[in-house]
Amino acid sequence: MSETEREPLRLMAVHAHPDDESSKGAATTARYAAEGVEVLVVTCTGGERGDILNPSYVVPEGHEFDSLEGRNAVRREEMARSAAALGVRHRWLGFVDSGLPEGDPLPPLPEGCFALVPLEEASEPLVRLVREFRPHVMTTYDPSGGYPHPDHIKCHEVSAEAFAAAGDPARYPGAGDPWEPMKLYYNHGFSMESLRAVHEAMEGAGLESPFGDWIESRAAREIPEREVTTYVPVSDYFSRRDDALRAHASQIDPDGFFFAVPRDIEAEVWPWDEYELAESNIPLPARAAGEHEDDLFVGVREALGARSGAGDDGREHAEVNA
Numbered sequence: 325m326s327e328t329e330r331e332p333l334r335l336m337a338v339h340a341h342p343d344d345e346s347s348k349g350a351a352t353t354a355r356y357a358a359e360g361v362e363v364l365v366v367t368c369t370g371g372e373r374g375d376i377l378n379p380s381y382v383v384p385e386g387h388e389f390d391s392l393e394g395r396n397a398v399r400r401e402e403m404a405r406s407a408a409a410l411g412v413r414h415r416w417l418g419f420v421d422s423g424l425p426e427g428d429p430l431p432p433l434p435e436g437c438f439a440l441v442p443l444e445e446a447s448e449p450l451v452r453l454v455r456e457f458r459p460h461v462m463t464t465y466d467p468s469g470g471y472p473h474p475d476h477i478k479c480h481e482v483s484a485e486a487f488a489a490a491g492d493p494a495r496y497p498g499a500g501d502p503w504e505p506m507k508l509y510y511n512h513g514f515s516m517e518s519l520r521a522v523h524e525a526m527e528g529a530g531l532e533s534p535f536g537d538w539i540e541s542r543a544a545r546e547i548p549e550r551e552v553t554t555y556v557p558v559s560d561y562f563s564r565r566d567d568a569l570r571a572h573a574s575q576i577d578p579d580g581f582f583f584a585v586p587r588d589i590e591a592e593v594w595p596w597d598e599y600e601l602a603e604s605n606i607p608l609p610a611r612a613a614g615e616h617e618d619d620l621f622v623g624v625r626e627a628l629g630a631r632s633g634a635g636d637d638g639r640e641h642a643e644v645n646a
């Protein structure tokens with residue numbers, strides 16, 4: 325790379341299971357990839373304990389869904405199709421799905437599952453991957469997991485650990501050369517504000533909203549809403565997101581919840597993916613109260629421009645090292 329070539333922007337999106345990348349921030353990854361940003365989706369587990377959630381799903385010829393190995397194979401193929409639909413690169417961390425424990429009392433987690441792996445051991449492969457891929461921006465879930473699946477909480481923990489440790493040569497010394505990512509975000513799909521906006525627009529159009537009961541039950545439980553700092557406009561990439569969702573044929577019902585809102589209504593009233601800026605290692609422009617970012621690379625473009633001695637936004641020279 326010559327001195328005049330700009331360093332490409334790199335985004336790493338860390339997820340717990342195959343299909344999470346298509347339901348949380350999917351259109352964002354598709355958009356940045358289309359704009360020349362290098363995007364790597366990382367999936368912590370193989371999703372081996374997911375049940376078939378699509379009533380019209382038929383297990384493909386030559387596959388079975390009755391063993392962890394069989395499910396792993398099915399979900400690998402689905403994940404490859406999803407990554408292709410989004411136009412992103414993809415890597416597995418190779419941990420085993422913990423499953424969602426149900427019952428009272430809750431059953432113990434299965435031996436060897438991701439949620440039971442000690443934090444340093446669980447984080448090491450992600451630290452290694454951060455040092456190899458060298459993302460400027462990482463996304464993950466908030467500390468609650470966004471939804472209380474043990475793998476989602478663990479996904480948060482290993483992402484926060486890797487974000488904090490990857491730049492420190494004293495940490496994980498056998499896992500590659502240090503690299504400090506600049507910003508860490510939490511995905512926030514389905515905020516109450518977004519649900520209400522879509523709900524009201526659907527009712528206004530005389531359509532049945534899929535969100536009424538959900539809004540009521542969430543309001544009744546008084547779950548505190550997390551802050552949204554960043555709205556990335558992504559409506560041009562809804563179709564890519566939808567293709568990625570449908571790629572997870574064993575998990576996503578094409579006639580179900582995710583497809584219940586007409587896309588023209590969604591594009592009109594909620595054309596964004598929402599994020600919370602959790603950590604930043606770079607100076608950021610001051611934001612007035614009520615002002616939001618519209619780009620995950622705010623401050624990053626400027627920092628890289630300063631580093632390379634140039635002033636423009638760095639997108640033109642992004643290159644993909646597939």
Ligand SMILES: [Zn+2]
Pocket residue numbers: 340341344473476
């Ligand atoms: Zn998941």
